[in-house]
Amino acid sequence: MATARDRTTVPFLLLFFATTLCAAAVAASREDHGGREPSLRQCVRRCEEDRPRYQRAQCVQECREREQQEQGRHERDRSGEGPGDEREHEEGGRRPYVFDRRSFRRIVRSEQGSVKALPPFHEASKLLRGIRNYRVVVLEANPRSFIVPSHTDAHCICxxxxxxGVVTTIENGERRSYTIREGYIFVAPAGAVTYLANTDGRRKLVIAKILHTISETGKFQFFFGPGGKNPESVLSSFSKSVQRAAFKTSSDRLERLFGRQDKGIIVRATEEQIRELRRHASEGSHGPHWPLPPFGESHGPYKLLEQQPRIANQHGQLYEADARRFPDLTDHDVRVSLVNITAGSMSAPFYNTRSIKIAYVLEGEGHAEIVCPHLAHGSESEHSHGGGRSERGKGWRREEESEEEEDKGQQREQEEAGQGYQTILARLSRGTAFVVPVGHPVVEVASRDSNLQILCFEVRAEKNEKVYLAGANNVLKQLDDTAKALAFAASAREVDEVLDAQRGQGFLPGPDESGGQEREQEDEHEGRHGRREVVAETLLRMATGGL
Structure with missing residues (x-):
């Protein structure tokens, strides 16, 4: 018979075991999530409570990025994948040309801003070895901040x-100081001492750069002059005896001047200091030739958005700066362009004859399609666009060939041009970077809800030609009638009907805008439309077949 004490002990034991099981479940849950830091909600709360108002948006974005990284790590842990598996998955994912915001690494971080960079391209894929000497870097500086003087072992096109803000460079003994604002391009050559200030009291200063590395392939270093939290001044790295001899000053004083300080690399400036920096800057150079520089020399940043666009219509605008327009680019063989595609529109399909295009999305959302012949010889990808399937299945192998003949001719067939393509689909949003190799046709499409702004650095720009495959300036229109009849499965007249149907140039109505009109044409000309599809497909295959 149970005593009163027994009746009291049993519920207590049950409660104890239930509590223990709950604690174990919570611990297991934490372990299962890889020991993650507090949740996104707690991180956002800390941003709102601890950060100034102008830093909160960036803080919240960093919280989300960390949460996404933790989720990806958790999923890989559960599936048994390691870092090597992740790299293999990315390579196998067949998107070697696309980099989202999580691909960037922060190389400088302070309370007043950050510098982040994409890893070297040749580390991402062997297909990008042609731009292994280039890096993409993004600087973000808070309002009223100052980036301390430094130099780097790479040319910087910004x-x-x-x-x-204000940018100052010191090169060949000359100090040049300029005001800069949205849409300006400027160049900081390797070795030039450069410092910047954000003179805006409300907005961040965001500068997207391409660095041409010249010291070590794909690698660059910042060398900071005065002291900083991390790293120290380069001057403080010399021996004490060399410092004393170089400056004729005591070690204690030099330590205060060049030693490690608490200021950091991106520091807060007072209103008076910003006003003084702005006063020293102007729209041009402060060199000895000011205000009239020698013939052929640049005298300040290039105001890209204040120039006449090369192409402009209701669907988009293309602004370009090359060495002819901006002499500072002469020694770098790079063309800088800005593409603004209006909501729901797209660029006409095109390719570059010599340039490799490195693109960075500034604003908006949309997607890009890149036609790649290299990836068609591998397995299909879940990241590939369904409508842009590899053409391998069409004529890649003939069914009548024997297995023995296939084995003998396999290597030869894989080397033949035009045997297959795979379309890479890249989802585009602010902070996405992507690369388009030489000769690869590409289309960029803006979403229906926002304009799409893309900054482009085209490497090896000299003598490059942008070749359009659709629209009023379609290169295929220049074929003579005999060539059209021989190349396509239709008469020259039908080929001309396809080529002349699109009257736009450079920028066209997007798939959503033109979809209704195309369906009406299909209903009205159903019999002839089938032949047009064949002609259009043959046109694209011929245009990319020699790549």
Whole structure:
């Protein structure tokens, strides 16, 4: 018979075991999530409570990026994948040309801003070895901040994506100081001492850069002059005896001047200091030739958005700066362009004859399609666009060939041009980077809800030609009638009907805008439309077949 004490102990034991099981479940849950830091909600709350108002948006974005990284790590842990598996998955994913915001690494971080960079391209894929000497870097500086003087062992071509400020470079004994704002391009050559200030009291200064590395393939280093939290001044790295001899000053004083400090690399400036920096800057150079530089020399940043666009219509605008327009680009063989595609529109399909295009999305959302012949010889990808399937299945192998003949001719067939393509689909949003190799046709499409702004650095720009495959300036229109009749499965007249149907140039109505009109034409000309599809497909295959 149970005593009163027994009746009291049993519920207590049950409660104890239930509590223990709950604690174990919570611990297991934490372990299962890889020991993650507090949740996204707690991170966002800390941003709202601890950060100034102008830093909160960036803080929240960093919280989300960390949460996404933790989720990806958790999923890989559960599936048994390691870091090597992740790299293999990315390579096998057949998107070697696309980099989202999580691909960037922060190389400088402070309370007043950050610098982030994409890893070297040749580390991402062997297909990008042609741009192994280039890096993409993004600087973000908070309002009223100052980036301390430094130099780097790489040429830097910069585009001001947001905000306004002052930039100063010291090269060949000359100090040149300029005001910069959104839409300006400027160049900081390797070794030139450069410093910047965000003179705006409300907006961040965002500068997207391409660095041409010249010291070590795909690698670059910042060398900071004065002291900083991390790293120290390069001057403090010399021996004490060399410092004393170089400056004729005591070690204690030099330590205070060049030693490690608490200021950091991106520091807060007072209103008076910003006003003084702005006063020293102007729209041009402060060199000895000011205000009239020698013939052929540049005298300040290039105001890209204030120039006449090369192509402009209701569907988009293309602004370009090359060495002829901006002499500072002469020694770098790079063309800088800005593409603005209106909501729901797209660029006409095109390719570059010599340039490799490195693109960075500034604003908006949409997608890009890149036609690649290299990836068609591998397995299909879940990232590939369904409508852009590899053409391998069409004529890649003949069914009548014997297995023995297939084995003998396999290597030869894989080397033949035009045997297969795979279309890479890249989802585009702010902060996405992508690369388009030489000769690869590409289309960029803006979403229906927002304009799509893309900054482009085209490497090896000299003598490059942008070749359009659709629209009023379609290169295929220049074929003579005999060539059209011989090349396509239709008469020259039908080929001309397809080529002349699109009257736009450079920028066209997007798939959503033109879809209704195309369906009406299909209903009205159903019999002839089938032949047009064949002609259009043959046109694209011929245009990309020699790549």
């Amino acid at each position: 585009y001001v994506a947001q905000g306004e």
